[in-house]
Amino acid sequence: MKDISKEYFGNPVLKNVTLQVKPGEIHALVGENGAGKSTLMNILFGMPVIHGSGGFAGQVEINGAPVTIDAPHKAIDFGIGMVHQDxxxxxxxxxxxxxxxxxxxxxxxxxxxxxxxxxxxxxxxxxxxxxxxxxxxxxxxxxxxxxxxxxxxxxxxxxxxxxxxxxxGIKLLVFDEPTAVLTESEAERLLKLMELIAKKGIGIIFITHRLGEVMHYAHSVSILRDGELIMRTAVKDTSMVKIAELMIGRKTEKYVDSVPNQLESVEIALSLQDFHVDMPGEMVRGIDLDIRQGEIFGIGGLAGQGKLGIANGIMGLCRSQGKVFVWGRELNLGRLGAALASGIAFVSEDRRGIGLLLDQSIEHNLVFSAIHVQEEFLINLKLFKLYHRRKARKHALKMIELLDIRCTGPAQKAGSLSGGNQQKVCLARALTLNPKILIVSEPTRGIDIGAKKLVLEYLLELNRQQGMTIIIISSELVELRSLCHRIAIIADGKVAKILQPDAPDAEFGLAMSGS
Amino acid sequence: MPKFRELVGNNKVALLFGLLCIGAIYTAQNPLTFVAAELFTRIGRNGFMVLALLIPVLAGMGLNFGIVIGAIAAQIAVFWTVYWGFTGSEGFLLCLLLSTPIAIFFGWLVGRVFNKMKGAEMIAGLVLGYFADGLYQLFFLYVIGGLIPVHNDRLIISGGIGVKNTIDLAGNLKYSLDNVPMLQIMKIALAVLFLVTLLKAILGVMKKKPPGPRCWIGLGAAPIIYALTYIPALQTFLSSDRLLLLHAVLAALGAVIAWQLWRILYNKILRPKEYSLVRPLVWIGLAAVGFFLTNIRPLEAILLSVRIPVTTYLCIIGLCFFNAALLKTRLGQNMRTVGQSQTVANAAGINVDRTRIIAMIISTLLACWGQLIYLQNIGTFSTYGAHTQVGQYAIAALLVGGASVKKATNKEAVIGVILFHTLFIVAPQAGKELFNNAQLGEYFRVFVAYGVIAVSLAMHAWKRAVSPGPKRIKT
Amino acid sequence: MQTIKKIFAKISLPHIIIVVFFLSMLAAAAPLGLSVRSLIGDTLRRWAMYGILVLAMVPAIQSGIGPNFGISLGIVGGLLGATVSIEMGLTNPWVAIIVAMLIGATIASVLGILYGLLLNKVKGSEMTVSTYVGFSVIAFMNIMWLSLPFSSGTLIWPLAGMGMRNNISIIDSFGHVFNNLFSFCLLGDKTTGIFVPTGLILVFLAACLAMWLFLRSKTGIAMSAAGENPQFTRAAGISGNKMRIIGTAISTSLGAVGIIVYAQSYGFLQLYNAPLMMGFHSVAAILIGGASTKKATIANVIIGAFLFQGMLAVALPVVNKVLPESNLPDVIRIIISNGIILFALSKSKGG
Known part of the structure; x- marks a missing residue:
């Protein structure tokens, strides 16, 4: 594949990427989530996603001859196969x-x-x-x-x-994170098999997050970052630390100017002990964490490693095991809504799925949790409690102004807002609860840079002025490093390391790949 | 022992209904010969329809409530055939010719609709059935005679518009299939065999492959067997259209023994390979036991009292073979794949929508033929009622046999028809004996039909809710 | 302007067909020598008497179980309540109907809770399951109607002494109590004018108002939210399953009340297979009113019941005038009601 570029609706996701695999070579492809690995593979397989969004620039060559792959069955005809993760x-x-x-x-x-x-x-x-x-x-x-x-x-x-x-006539086989769901011994066997297949002269593209596997089994490695090919090298010429650094390394341009103030308080706001969460694709396998009052605590890590499971487990959205203490009081994990009742509010990463009632007004979305958790915005008629429309409207207008939600009014349906404004609505709903601890999951996913800045600044302000304890879970390290007091990196469902935001890139990279 | 438990576990629905049937037969105290005669009539009448349900189940479209539409296609053909005055086997053939394209067209339409409502095929089929019934009524009540001039006092309501409530098929189509003598079937079968072998040979020659010995045997055997039918004794036996159940059973036992002997011969002498003799010998032993059983008085009485319509039964058996054979083709395998996982099917390059439409066309067509068989047997055509319960009862019968929304086999269909219709026959009498009210038994069997569908659907949905099946692939 | 555009965008082809059909039937009535006034009176009566059965769909759809084809459960509960009330021989019609409603609603809500538990287990296939649960219940009650030990002469067959009648006259107990309350004739006297069953309409509108208030109460808001997005309500600490059960139970009880209101207007209780397809009619009516399988409002109920029942009330005499003794209106009802359900299904996913 030569000079591959791809744009999704004006958003460049691949910039002049070249990928070469020789027959019999195991070529590892590494990079953070969103670095462009799956887009590259989709192009290789001629998936409809690519051609439905305007095709791509560049050229795919097999044995030196340029070919056109515009449908999955053509890829199969050319002898390209895929071993799927699920x-x-x-x-x-x-x-x-x-x-x-x-x-x-x-x-x-x-x-x-x-x-x-x-x-x-x-x-x-x-x-x-x-x-x-x-x-x-x-x-x-x-x-x-x-x-x-x-x-x-x-x-x-x-x-x-x-x-x-x-x-x-299979010539090239793509392994997409093949070891993610396997036990250690199974994984080893699979990788041995991979070597065996390569010996037969079949080229292999090996996508993985586990740098240890790359060092051990791959012949060469390509590192993608933000849609660009950072380096292609033979494995023997490099080291794990180098790869990790290149994967993460970027100009740490800060979204927000802040110097984390030193925390004096040592009171523990939230404490997790041997915490397990059964969230499909984001399993948490035993975590111990102490989060101090007034802290902005970051949780990072690659997708699928379990960082999202933590928040969903605490909020009771996924089945969980272990102990959670809020200011020393144990949370009843079996009871839905227990976390809300003890003053924790949550902004979900799945904005459209869990975060919003898309078909209802901004106003309804804003006050919904408060109605049910704190019985706010209700007229108590003894027999039953009726919605207090005036009060809710007033509050909605206040929030719209405060967070600069761009809309036609509080009656606009949440589903018709832009991503950034939807995120603000979610945040506003959590704030309506006046929480003592706020958990924000992927606060800036899929929103534009302006909204991003505003949301992050507002979070910082909440922490500084109201002393709110905030936990940010994010795939974007930059964001965490510019905001947080401490950052925990989650790998394989466990805490790999707790780092200071100014720790070196390589340390973050190694922690993320679990080594 | 665990094997036995598994056997019971897999067949618990059928077993339960079996017990219910035995209980009902016992309380009803109908003479067994009556029950058996009724039962065999009903199997002939309804068996085909139940078997028509299997293919959509395999293709993952669930229980096809839309077979009502196939029945409607058949009824349209029957009406015109009767109106034009064709009778007997010609009439039946004309019905077939008329209804087949209609049914294929309807099946295509239903398939299109179902493709728009993937995952909701069953409720869609149900509502679609009612909807089609409405259109059918509109057609028969107002279009026929109203827009299309039809003049026939026997068929049309006295005002000249609309078809009468019942059309008597006696004297035109009644028993037009049941009454086809065995001899004729045999002649047709031989002719087909002859032509097929000939065609194969010609195709072979065109591809520069000289016909092998099998081909010559086929070509030679057909005329010889044909000549054999002129032996007077055989000729008289074969020229009848009904077969005494006793003879049918004996023939079946004989066939089992002959087949097993052939297997032994083939595997031991013609193409010697490792082959255990236990299985064939057990089968032969069972056949022998069966033969002795036929000599027991009460059984013999039943066997002697029932005469089965050969041609109809051959059609049903033929359909069983068709279902089995289809599964062994590429198309059948594609249907199974689509039924199990549409994502995998898509990734493997199978055209999911097309496969589903083909499944619907086949099912609708078979249902249409099934309704023809039903009507020619029952002999009166209730214009506005004959099709309405078709889907309900066929599906209930299939489920009683132990099938589910996801899995159905020939065996389950046949067992289901037997059990369900036994219950249907004896329920009113049992109700009368137990509660002094035949109406109660009548209601009970309707309740069973609905109830078994409700329970089966609920159990299926329950299971599906617990295990969401293969993971979906992220795009 | 914007709102008008929105309304037009919402109207789909089936709705246009139905409205045009309704209006053309109405227009054809006068030239055919039919009394338009009595047709309008009939429309009003049928609208209000079917209304509550249509209203029963709202909590079901809003709580996320979709159109409740299993409303037969509630209907059966209501019929039981009514028969028990008659068996008790209550002479005051008001007492009789209230007792009937109370018993009916109680039985129905218990059944509704059980039914809700079942529906929680079969998520994604509610419509198919509920249809057949509804059918089975009717078939089961057929057996019960034959064997329940009722003894009142109005209820059971006179000769055999066993089993209840198909049609039970309730003129002597609570027939027409609502219809005749505050009723008056508009534009003429009893034979020529528009008969307005004020009490009946008031009962229907009161039920609508109560439902409207409920949807704005704490529980009602949670229920609608759970129907739209169960994950969302879970995140707010509310069990979606519980809300579904509440919705099902309310829907089922409304079915019980609805059938009693229907019967008092009709003058007969219809047992056995009469209610078999009533679920389909109610579903069709609310869909005609513009509801989808995911969202329904009170306005959908009022408009839907009016269009569906009005269409039948007007079409019946008009068609009979043209084609005497035909059941064309019945045929048209089958086509339209199933057509609209099919249309709504094609717009949504899951069965």
């Missing part, structure tokens, strides 16, 4: 059927000759033989006629690989 397998099918899905071997029959190829009968024996051969090739010792549903997770990944191997 398996594309059908549990109710046998291993054979999964390996051969869509590529069944069939024999012509009378009807098929008259009508269409679809009426050819399946050659089950030949299919089974092929499946057996593919399984043997990767050294997986299972019967080809068992159902995939009953296989352990690690084996499923192997079945996926067998399916790709079985495709004739």
């Amino acid at each position: 398996f594309m397998l059908i549990p109710g099918f046998t291993v054979t059927e999964n390996i051969k899905v869509g590529r069944e071997i069939s024999c012509p029959t009378l009807l098929s000759q008259i009508f269409s190829k679809e009426l050819e009968t399946l050659d089950l024996e030949q299919m089974a033989a092929d499946a057996r051969r593919a399984l043997r090739e990767i050294g997986l010792n299972i019967e080809e006629y068992v159902l995939v549903a009953g296989l352990p997770v690690g084996y499923k990944q192997f079945v996926e690989i067998a399916r790709e191997i079985d495709k004739t």
Whole structure:
């Protein structure tokens, strides 16, 4: 792939990226979330996403000859395969059927000759033989006629690989974070297999966050950052620290000018002890944290490592285990709304999914939590409590002015606002609760730079003037480093390290990749 | 023992209904010969329709409440056939010819609608059925005679507009399929065999492949068997259209033994390979036991009292084979893949929408033929009522057999038809015996039909809510 | 201007067809020699008598379970309440109807809570399940109507001594109590004028007002929010499942009250299979009023009930004049009601 550039609606996500893989080479592709790895792969596979949004600039070449890949099946024809992170397998099918899905071997029959190829009968024996051969090739010792549903997770990944191997003329195989869901020994086995496949002359693109794996198994590595290729080098010429630094390193331009004031208070506002959260894709596996009163505490880390799970667990949105203390009082995690009742407010990362009632007015969105948690904005008629429209409207107007929410008025539907203004509405709702602790998850995701600055400045102001304890969970390190007193980096569901905002880049990079 | 438990666990619905049936038969105290005769009539009448439900289940579209639309296609054809005055097998053939394109067209439409409402096919099918019923009524009550001039006192309401409530099929289409003699079927089958082999040979020659010995055997055997039918004894036996149940059972037992012997011969002598003799011998033993059972008096009485319409039963058996054969084709495998996961199917390059439409067309067409079989057997065509309950009862029967929204097999369909209709036959009498009120039994069987669907749908939705199935792929 | 545009954007083809059909039927009435006044009177009566059954859809849709095809549960509860009330032989019609409503609503809310628990287990397939639960309940009650030990002469078949009648006259108990309250005739006397069943309309509007207030109460707001986005309400510490149960229970109880109001206007209690398709009609009516499977307002109820019932009230005599003894209006009702449901389904996801 040469000089690949791609814009999504005027937003450049890839800038002149060149990626080369030799036959038999394991080439690692690393970078933070949003660095452009998945976009690059989507281009390679001719996914409709790319062509639906105006195509891309640059050229894809295979064996030196330029090719056009504008649909997934073309990629397959060129011998490019993918092993997915979450398996594309059908549990109710046998291993054979999964390996051969869509590529069944069939024999012509009378009807098929008259009508269409679809009426050819399946050659089950030949299919089974092929499946057996593919399984043997990767050294997986299972019967080809068992159902995939009953296989352990690690084996499923192997079945996926067998399916790709079985495709004739496979030249390039993409492994998209293959070890993310595997146990250590399974992962090791998989990586060994990867080496084996590479020895057969198949090129491999290996996408991963685990730098240890890169150092151990890859031949060469490309580092992407903000849509740019930072470096391409042989693995033996570099070090883990170097890679980590390059992954993170950027001009630490600060969004907000602030010097974190030294905290005098040592009172603990929120304390987590051996905290586990069962949030799909963001598992938290045992965390101990103490957050001091009046602190702005940052939680960072790569996507999928569990940083988002922490907030959702505390708020009772996901099942959790362990102990949470708020000013020394233990929180009843089993009860929905317990955190709200003890003065914690939450701005969710999933703005449109959890954060807002898209079809209702700004006003309704603002006061909803307060109505239910604190029985504010209600007229008490003894028998039942009726909505106090005037009071709510007054409050809404105040908040709109305070946070500069750009809208036609409090009656505008939340769904029709821009991302930044929606975020302000979410923040305003949390503030309506007058919380003592505010948890903000991904406060600046998907909003423009102006709104970003305003939101962050406002958070800082809340902390400085009202002494509010604020926890910011964000994928953007810059943001955390310009705002927080301390930053915890989460990797693999655990706290990898708690760092000062001015710690060196490499330390952050290493903590994030869990090494 | 765990195997036994598994067997019970997998078939608990069917077992439960089996017990219910036995209880109801016992209380009703109908003579068994009556129940058996009724049952075999009803299997012939309804079996085809139930089997028409299987393919949409495989394709992941759930229970096809839209088969009502197939039935409507059949009824339109029946009306015109009767109006034009065709009778007997010609009439039936004309019905087939007329209804097939209509049903294919309807099936295509239904498939299109269902593709717009993925995940809501069942409720859509139900409402679509009612909607189609409305249009059907509009057509039969006002368009026929109103816009299309039709003059026939036997069919049209005295005012000249609209079709009468019931159309008597006696003397034109009644038993037009049931009464086709075996001999004729055999002749047709032989002709088809002959032509197919010939065609294969020609296609082979065109592709420069000389016809093999199998081909010559086929070409030779057909005329020889045909000649055999002229032996007087065979000819008289075959020229009948009903087969005594006893003979059918004996023939089936004979077929089992012959097939197993052939397997032994093939696997041991013709193409020797490792082959355990236990299974075939058990089968042969079972067949022998079956043969002795036929000599037990009460059973023999039943076997001697029931005569089954051969052609209709052959159609049903043929459909079972069709369902099984379809699964072994590329198309069938695509349907299963689509049924299991549309994302995977898409990624594997299968055209999901098209596959689903094909499944609907097949199901609608089969339902249409099923309704033709039903009408020709029952002999009166209730213009505005014959199709309304078709979906309900066929689906209930399938579920009683142990099928679910996600999984259904030929076996479950057949067991379901037997159990459900046994209950239907004996329920009123059982109600009368138990509560001195036949109406109660009548209501009870309706309740069973609705209830079994409700429970099955709820259980399916419950399971689905607990396990959301394969993860969706992020885009 | 903006609001007018918005309204036009909301109106879809099926709605236009229905309105045009309704108006053309009305226009055809006078030339055919039918009394337009009596047609309007009929429309008013049917509008109010069906209204509460349509209103029962609102809490169901708002709480997120979607159109409640299983309203038959509530209807059955209401019928039970009414029959018990008649069996008790209450002579005062007001006492009789209130007792009937209380018993009916109680039974229905208990059933509704159980039903809500079931619907929480089958999220995503509520409509299919509720349709068949509704059918099953009607079929089950058919057995019950035959075997319940009622003894009042008005309820059971006179000869056999077993089983209840298909149609039970309630003229002697609480028939027409609401209809006749404050009723008057507009523009003429009893035979020529528009008969306005004031009491009935008041009851219907009062129910609408109560629902309107409820939707603005603390619980009502939470329920609507849970229906729109259960994740959102969870984040505010409210259990969406509980809200769904509340919505289902209210919907079911309203079904019970609705069928009693309907029966008192009709003059008969209809048992057995009569209520089988009533759920479909109520769903169709609210959808005609502009509701979707996700959102419904009181205005949708008032407009929908008026259009749907008005259309039938007017079409029946008009068509009968043209084609005597035909059931064309019935056919049209089937097509329109199922057509509109199908249309609404195609606009939403999940069954």
